[in-house]
Each structure stands twice: as C-alpha cells, then as structure tokens.
Amino acid sequence: MSFGQTDKMILRQPFNLLFSSEFDSLGFIAGNDESLFAALNEHPAVNKLREALGSGSVSENEIRQFAEQLMQEFRPGELFTHDLILAALAIVLSRNWNTPFAEEFILDLAKLKNPELRRSIAIARLSAKNVVECTDTISRTYQPVHEQLPANEWRLLPTPREECFDQVEEFNL
Amino acid sequence: MPKLEYFLVCESVSIDRETNRISLFNVIEDIHRVKPGTQISSPLLFNLVAVSCWNKLEGDDDTDFQATLRIHHPPKEGGEESEPTDLPLNFRMQSRRQRLLMRLATPVLPPAHDGRLRLELLLNGRHCAEHEIGIIEKSTDDL
Numbered sequence: 492m493s494f495g496q497t498d499k500m501i502l503r504q505p506f507n508l509l510f511s512s513e514f515d516s517l518g519f520i521a522g523n524d525e526s527l528f529a530a531l532n533e534h535p536a537v538n539k540l541r542e543a544l545g546s547g548s549v550s551e552n553e554i555r556q557f558a559e560q561l562m563q564e565f566r567p568g569e570l571f572t573h574d575l576i577l578a579a580l581a582i583v584l585s586r587n588w589n590t591p592f593a594e595e596f597i598l599d600l601a602k603l604k605n606p607e608l609r610r611s612i613a614i615a616r617l618s619a620k621n622v623v624e625c626t627d628t629i630s631r632t633y634q635p636v637h638e639q640l641p642a643n644e645w646r647l648l649p650t651p652r653e654e655c656f657d658q659v660e661e662f663n664l
Numbered sequence: 665m666p667k668l669e670y671f672l673v674c675e676s677v678s679i680d681r682e683t684n685r686i687s688l689f690n691v692i693e694d695i696h697r698v699k700p701g702t703q704i705s706s707p708l709l710f711n712l713v714a715v716s717c718w719n720k721l722e723g724d725d726d727t728d729f730q731a732t733l734r735i736h737h738p739p740k741e742g743g744e745e746s747e748p749t750d751l752p753l754n755f756r757m758q759s760r761r762q763r764l765l766m767r768l769a770t771p772v773l774p775p776a777h778d779g780r781l782r783l784e785l786l787l788n789g790r791h792c793a794e795h796e797i798g799i800i801e802k803s804t805d806d807l
Binding site: 623626627628630631633634641 | 682683684686717743751753755759762763766767768
C-alpha cells in the first residue's frame, strides 16, 4: 500500500497506527456512515490517539500539523487517499469540543461538499451531531401571580425582558 | 441520581444553535432597590435565570427527578422570617448532560430590607447548591 508523500513523514506513535492496512480496510468493511462512525470510534488506533490527546502526550497543534501534511496530498477530482484518517481525526477531536481548533476542524469539515472527502465530511457531521446532542436543555419560566408591593416603591435594576418560548408557570411570591 | 456540574444565577442565557454551547450573561451578585417612596415612572421587569447542569450517572435512565429552586426571601419588616418560595421542575436525564433553565420574570421583589436573597437548588428535596444575591438600596439618581 502506498501513502504517497506521507511515506516520507516521520510518524511517531500513535499517528503511525492510522497507516496500517487493517485501519485502511475499515473503509471497505463498514457500510453506511453510521456504521463507519461506530467502527472508527471503537478502533484501537483511534482510541490510542484519543487517549494521547486526553493525556496531553499529543497536542492539538500536532494534530493540526498532521492534518496539514495529509492535505498536501489532496488532488481535486480524485478520492482523497487519507479520507479515512481525516474522519478519524474528526472523531478524536470531538472529545476536545470546547477548544476552538477542535470545533473549527469538525465544523469546517462538516460544511464541505467535496466528493473527494465524502467519508470524512460525513463522519465530521456525525461527530458534530453527537457532541451537540449529548447535552439537552429544559427551560421553564415562572411568573409571579401578583405584586405584593406598589410598583412605584420598589424597582430592580432595569433589564429588558427576554423572549420566552418555553412553558410558563405562575407562582406566589 | 444525576450529579450537579454547576449552578449559577444570571440575567440571561444564550445557546448557540450550531454548537449547543451555552453562554451566561451577567452573573448576578447584587441587585438594587430604590428607597421606598421614590417616584418611578413605570415598573420594570427583572429577569433571573437559575442555570443548573447535571451529569447522568448509571441508573438514571427512565427515572423521574424533581429539581426545586427554593427562594429564601430576606426577613420582612420587623425581622419576621419570610416563607420560602419553591419552584419545582420535573425532568428526566434525556442525554448525557442535562441543563435546566429556571427563569423568573418578576417586576418587584417582596418586602425586604437590605439583605440577601438566597436561591437554593434541591434535587428530590435534597440540598445541592445555592447562590446568594445581595440586595442593596440605591437612589434613583444612580439608576
């Protein structure tokens, strides 16, 4: 198997694990985007990189440089050789969602429409969806039934009232 | 039982539609009231949003929980204690992390001296956290 210019990269652990034939074959084994996501998410190479990012032994900057190196081999009109690795990076970075680089990487990739990056774009979209949906919000507004004081005697700091789209309940002050 | 990640009371909240990130604006430390008898043209609404975030633990699926925002008012004139106000919110842990936004829109505060307004958060009746707000008298010239 040839990885083009990437052959010349000096890849350290755990990046080099993403270049195994076994990892590359995931693209053939997995069916739809969801099953590819699941297969990538549980793959040992992805787990190693995720752990390394979590422990700090791999930095976001290294992932950025790694991705930039990969993208040097991008050729318009040709399926991107490292599409699957890019997809793996999106999954790994989703654990760092609160950092600007991780968010930018995933959201920017998810917005692309290039057919050359079809799989990584799909995985980035699923990564973003998973992160966004892991937090749910319930909102409730409570309004006082009556005022207990003359309005001309008491007032709080002026603030504009925000729009409330949620359920409203009344309560007694 | 879900584990509380944070609890804060602020003036308003914004949630980014694309990223689902939450931003809290003006965490409330003090509020002001004007001196009794001061002429004010019209009452204004005051918003409080009590924001809590809960992390799901094992066994929390398919379980009903009740969060309660208990408002402890400052003592009444003469030092008599006020009854606290309970605002309940029932919920289930529908995802790994659950945010609860409990919004209060109120034009006035109940009778109070300068003092503190204590907002206590309970889960299934058990104390989890609280946020205290100072009430400071201020003349209209400062507003």
